[in-house]
Amino acid sequence: MVSLRDTLPATITTERLVLTTPVLAHAPEMAELANNPLIYQVLARLPHPYEREHAHAFIQTIARGPENFAWAILHNTKFLGVIGLHLLPDEQPELGYWLGQPFWGQGFATEAATAVVAAARAAGYSALRSRALLANAGSRNVLRKAGFSEISQGIDPNGTLKGRPVARLLLEFAP
Numbered sequence: 001m002v003s004l005r006d007t008l009p010a011t012i013t014t015e016r017l018v019l020t021t022p023v024l025a026h027a028p029e030m031a032e033l034a035n036n037p038l039i040y041q042v043l044a045r046l047p048h049p050y051e052r053e054h055a056h057a058f059i060q061t062i063a064r065g066p067e068n069f070a071w072a073i074l075h076n077t078k079f080l081g082v083i084g085l086h087l088l089p090d091e092q093p094e095l096g097y098w099l100g101q102p103f104w105g106q107g108f109a110t111e112a113a114t115a116v117v118a119a120a121r122a123a124g125y126s127a128l129r130s131r132a133l134l135a136n137a138g139s140r141n142v143l144r145k146a147g148f149s150e151i152s153q154g155i156d157p158n159g160t161l162k163g164r165p166v167a168r169l170l171l172e173f174a175p
Contacts, residue, residue, distance in 0.1 A: 005087055007123040008069050012115045019071035019083065019112060022063045026072050027055035029079035033100030042136050043098055044159035058082075073099065073112050083112045085120065085128070092170075093120065095130045095143075104138065113146035117171060127172040131156070134165040147171045 012019040022030070031052040033039070040048035047054050063070040063084070070084030081099035088094075095116060099109050120128055130148055132139040140150070148169035156166045 004124050005069060008085070009119055012071065012119055014111050014115045016075055017080075017108065017111055017115070018074045018077075019115060020074060022059045022070060022072040022082065024056065024059055026079045027052055027059060029100075030055040030058070030072075030082070033079070033081065033102075034098065036101055038101055039098050040160065042133055042139065042161075044096070044131070044156065044161045046098070046160060071112075071116070073097075073108065075103075075108065080108055081112075083109075083116055085116070092127045092129045093125060095120075095128050095146075095148075097142075109139075109142045110145045113142055117146050121173045125173065126175075127170060129171075130169045131161075131166045132169070133161065134167055140167055140169075143169050 010021055031050055031054065034046060034050040034055070035048070037048065040046050040050070062068055067087055068084055069087060070082050073080040073083055080103045081097065083095070083097035085093040085095060095113065097109060097113060117128060130143050132143060134153060148171045150167050151170045152168045153165060154168065156162055156164050
């Protein structure tokens with residue numbers, strides 16, 4: 001039986017980006033960019049310090065594991081960050097992403113998020129959810145530009161964001 005997950009594309013190409021399966025060749029840049037306290041502070045599931053071993057584990061077991069479908073974000077073959085869907089049973093997929101700080105403010109996150117939203121819709125998902133720290137206006141703006149609407153605010157119960165105020169966002173696809 002084919003699941004919706006099985007219909008997600010391995011690679012997505014946009015005007016400026018290629019979203020593709022993360023590979024071990026991305027590990028050095030992934031570790032360098034993710035080992036930034038400014039990134040760790042806004043993500044729900046990222047260890048800190050972030051070392052090459054973390055990148056290897058992510059690439060080999062998490063990125064395309066049973067609960068995740070992640071893409072490396074590339075611009076002219078340069079690794080910029082990661083975007084993906086967290087796929088849990090009985091829940092709408094959760095869109096999450098991070099971009100290396102040198103690439104903030106250039107529209108890459110919005111372009112990648114919009115592409116993943118389109119791929120999820122084409123794969124047959126009925127909705128996506130996401131969350132962002134209330135203080136992270138940049139990420140909330142990216143998600144709004146990708147079509148998400150804020151549905152609630154609250155305190156995050158889990159992970160790195162545990163105990164911090166977050167916005168919960170939803171994007172429902174019309175049938």
